Amino acid sequence: MVDQPERIAGIVREVLGDAVIGVYLHGSAVQGGLHPRSDIDVLAVTGRPSTRDERRAIIRPLLAISGPGAFDGPARSIELTIVVQDQVRPWRYPPPLDLQYGDWWRMELDRGEEPWVSPSPDLAITLSAAIGSARPLLGPPLTRVLDPVPSSDLRRALLDTIPALLADLDGDEANVVLTFARMWLTMVTGVIAPKDVAADWAIARLPSEHREVVARARAVYLGEAADDWHDLGQRVSACVQRIRREVERATG
Numbered sequence: 001m002v003d004q005p006e007r008i009a010g011i012v013r014e015v016l017g018d019a020v021i022g023v024y025l026h027g028s029a030v031q032g033g034l035h036p037r038s039d040i041d042v043l044a045v046t047g048r049p050s051t052r053d054e055r056r057a058i059i060r061p062l063l064a065i066s067g068p069g070a071f072d073g074p075a076r077s078i079e080l081t082i083v084v085q086d087q088v089r090p091w092r093y094p095p096p097l098d099l100q101y102g103d104w105w106r107m108e109l110d111r112g113e114e115p116w117v118s119p120s121p122d123l124a125i126t127l128s129a130a131i132g133s134a135r136p137l138l139g140p141p142l143t144r145v146l147d148p149v150p151s152s153d154l155r156r157a158l159l160d161t162i163p164a165l166l167a168d169l170d171g172d173e174a175n176v177v178l179t180f181a182r183m184w185l186t187m188v189t190g191v192i193a194p195k196d197v198a199a200d201w202a203i204a205r206l207p208s209e210h211r212e213v214v215a216r217a218r219a220v221y222l223g224e225a226a227d228d229w230h231d232l233g234q235r236v237s238a239c240v241q242r243i244r245r246e247v248e249r250a251t252g
Contacts (some may be wrong), residue, residue, distance in 0.1 A: 007027070007065060007102045007173075008042045008080055009137040015057045021085055022043045022139025034076070034225030037174075038100075040135070043130050044082045045145050046098065052114075056101050058107050067103035073133035077103040081126055088127065089146055093153040094119035094160070095127065122150050122164075123158035129192040135205060154249060158183045162244065173229045173236050177217035180243040187250035195221055200242065213239035 009023040027041030028034050050058075058080075064071040065080035082099040097118040099108065108115040128149040134142040161183075171177045182198035185191065191203070199218035203211045213236050219225035229236055 004040045004076060004078065005042060007041070007138055008062070008078060009044075011058055011061050012080075012082070013138060015054050016044075016046055016050060019046045019048050019050075020138060021047055022145050023137045024130060024134035024139075024142050025137055026126075026134040027079075031134050031136050033198070035221055037221050041126075041130075042078070042080045042211070043082065043126070043134060043142070045139075045142075046082060047085060047086050049084050049087075049113065050082065050098055050215075054071045054116065056063065056112065056208075058099065059101055060078045062101050063106065064112060066216070067104060068102070069103070080102075081123065083214070085145065091147050091149065093124060093152070093156065094121045095123045096120070097123055107158070118174060121157040121160035124153055125192070127159070128154045128157075132192070144156055155187060156242070158187060158234060158247070159251065166244075169237065169240060174217040174220040174227055177214055177236065177240060177243075178221055180240055181214055181217075184243050184247050184250065187247050206239070206242065209235070210239040226240045 005025045013020050022045050024043045024045075025041070026043055028038035029040060039106045061077055062080060063069070065075055067076070068074045068114065077102060080099070080101040081097065084098050087098075088095045097120045098118050105115045112217055127146065131146055131148055136142070139145065160210040165176050165179055169239055177197040178199055181202035182193060182195055185201045186195055196218050199214050199221075203214050206214065213232060215233065216225060217228070220227045
């Protein structure tokens with residue numbers, strides 16, 4: 001699956017043609033390396049909105065090469081985000097999405113639905129992380145294509161994503177715990193770090209009764225433990241609520 005990023009860029013370019021300004025690899029693939037549960041994160045910037053037919057023409061081949069349901073056998077899950085340049089530059093909050101593919105929406109996308117929400121607070125976090133580290137697959141460096149996300153809007157976006165994260169806790173424990181840990185680190189330091197790094201940072205600052213929860217989430221993310229939370233019971237929710245309070249405290 002080493003060619004997944006190039007295949008994604010090729011799909012976007014084939015469908016959108018000259019409307020593509022740039023396609024960028026970001027996330028774990030360029031920040032500390034891919035782990036067993038890491039997605040392939042790709043951002044595309046275009047010069048115009050896509051049509052519904054174009055979005056379907058991009059999503060169909062992604063379904064074939066992404067995640068456990070990939071047609072040729074299990075593959076890394078893909079997260080593709082497409083934004084229109086003049087909808088995010090000059091910057092506005094919350095920023096609008098043109099398309100977002102993620103395997104957590106696989107059934108909806110396969111039915112032809114467009115389940116992403118636009119404008120999207122979470123997109124501010126994605127863009128903030130990508131602008132600082134993305135590697136071009138097509139086009140110029142991302143810093144020449146998009147402006148930085150103001151730190152005030154990054155912090156605002158982190159807070160605005162909390163309700164959706166809490167709603168996903170039951171069944172997505174490892175991801176939610178690690179996302180809260182990373183949120184806490186970002187609120188305090190301004191840095192968007194890989195999830196395992198954020199876990200280490202949070203463990204060093206949490207009371208002992210919450211450390212095991214974050215350590216379990218880190219181990220699941222790194223492929224060192226099964227994604228099984230039955231033995232921890234309500235401690236997972238208690239840990240998340242503790243980190244949430246730390247996040248809100250860090251906002252002042």
